[in-house]
Amino acid sequence: MxxxxxxxxxxxxxxxxxxxxxxxxxxxxxxxxxxxxxxxxxxxxxxxxxxxxxxxxxxxxxxxxxxxxxxxxxxxxxxxxxxxxxxxxxxxxxxxxxxxxxxxxxxxxxxxxxxxxxxxxxxxxxNDKIQINVENKEISTFNKNASLANILDKLSLSKKNDEDMQNALGQIENIFKDEI
Structure with missing residues (x-):
């Protein structure tokens, strides 16, 4: 052309x-x-x-x-x-x-x-000869962690209470400490 x-x-x-x-x-x-x-x-x-x-x-x-x-x-x-x-x-x-x-x-x-x-x-x-190659990577499915879900369900995110947030964070850290 x-x-x-x-x-x-x-x-x-x-x-x-x-x-x-x-x-x-x-x-x-x-x-x-x-x-x-x-x-x-x-x-x-x-x-x-x-x-x-x-x-x-x-x-x-x-x-x-x-x-x-x-x-x-x-x-x-x-x-x-x-x-x-x-x-x-x-x-x-x-x-x-x-x-x-x-x-x-x-x-x-x-x-x-x-x-x-x-x-x-x-x-x-x-610039019509530029080739862009996008690699499709396999994405693993997300699996819900029951322990984390339980902690988050108890936490009322609408309140944004610092004490509740700190408590939830502490519980999450304990779960991951136990897994290591």
Missing amino acids: ELFSEIEDVIVEEIKKVFELDYFSIGTVQFGGIIIVCMVKFKDETKLNSQWKEFNSYLTAKFIPTVKDDYSKWNFYVFYFSNNIVNKSLKYEIENNKFSSRKIVIDNCESITATEINNVISEHIT
């Missing part, structure tokens, strides 16, 4: 002209509303390091104002792909930047295919 629906927009051609990119695509994911998803791959890590902020600002200034739906504006993702493992400090800086979109770095990715895009969306947006 295709999660990502690519959209054709003037911004796609503009961005390809302004930035040196190996890959760029913008589209939507239907998940509780329309989520805007941008996939981008710079030529190398040096370009990623020097241009990701400018790219993000350009996209925010040129594309986001055309989006009319508030849900989509608040649920805007940019995935930065890289062939190599991205430097931890750069990855941290990108992913923790709170301006305009949720940014995620996908490193060590040779090619951006429809399968890869669906996997990334599944892992980071829809």
Whole structure:
């Protein structure tokens, strides 16, 4: 099932002209509303390091104002792909930047295919591959202890008399002491 629906927009051609990119695509994911998803791959890590902020600002200034739906504006993702493992400090800086979109770095990715895009969306947006295993354990039946029941029957819980409660507790403790 295709999660990502690519959209054709003037911004796609503009961005390809302004930035040196190996890959760029913008589209939507239907998940509780329309989520805007941008996939981008710079030529190398040096370009990623020097241009990701400018790219993000350009996209925010040129594309986001055309989006009319508030849900989509608040649920805007940019995935930065890289062939190599991205430097931890750069990855941290990108992913923790709170301006305009949720940014995620996908490193060590040779090619951006429809399968890869669906996997990334599944892992980071829809989480539809999470498997929850609930183990049903056999529960033993409860057996009423006649001695405890007798003590509790004598105790009037509506009164909440401290002396009666202490007396009942003492009797219960004696029963269990005798069993050990």
